[in-house]
Amino acid sequence: MLSSSTDYSGICLLADEHFTLSLPTVRDAIRTAYFTVVELTSPVLPLKADDFRRLRELMQMMIHYQQMGLPLANDSLHMLYNLFLTDLSTVQQHSIREHRYPKRVEEIFLGFLGLLPQHFVEHHDIGFYASELCITTTYLSRVVRQVSGGRTVVDYINQMLLMEATFLLRQTSMSITQISDQLHFAEVTTFARFFNRMKGMNPREFRKGK
Secondary structure, three states: OOOOOOOOOOOOOOOOHHHHHHOOHHHHHHHHHHHHHHHOOOOOOOOHHHHHHHHHHHHHHHHHHHHOOOHHHHHHHHHHHHHHHHHHHHHHHHHHHHOOOHHHHHHHHHHHHHHHHHOOOOOEEEEEEEHHHOOOOOHHHHHHHHHOOOOOOHHHHHHHHHHHHHHHHHOOOOOHHHHHOOOOOOOHHHHHHHHHHOOOOOOOHHHOOO
């Protein structure tokens, strides 16, 4: 935060990578929530009164469980975090609808967001998603750029692949070759180049925490 007015107040939620990615249900919620919020043309999401109260209560409950330090506090935090992200995703989707894009554009964009978490591992190409939505690749590209403020379909796919790759490298004992195969890269060298381009280091360096 660079500056704030004297009447500003807020709650900041920070979750480290290990906590965030350690449960598959949380990872799925993050995929849905993150890839909705990053597509909003404005990073600020105004909340209706009911949404504000509900999200604030969830955040306050997370603060409460964190401070209590009970033996099962982490399990409770995971469940609350999952619920928070799921709730946030719903709020974000309503916000997209309220941007007043043409209904067809909205349907295509949200349809793409729905397909992506299910198929990004096997399908890295725009053609698959366009085919599933019964439109051309050119039209899908145009819709995504319009709603996201310039981001591309490939940007989406790459971010999903990077999120999954970082999880597998940090949270599993799979070899880099096995991870490359699981994410459907043609060769391990192709995966290594992709990871280095996206993360600024190769998979081996990332795994060692360099």
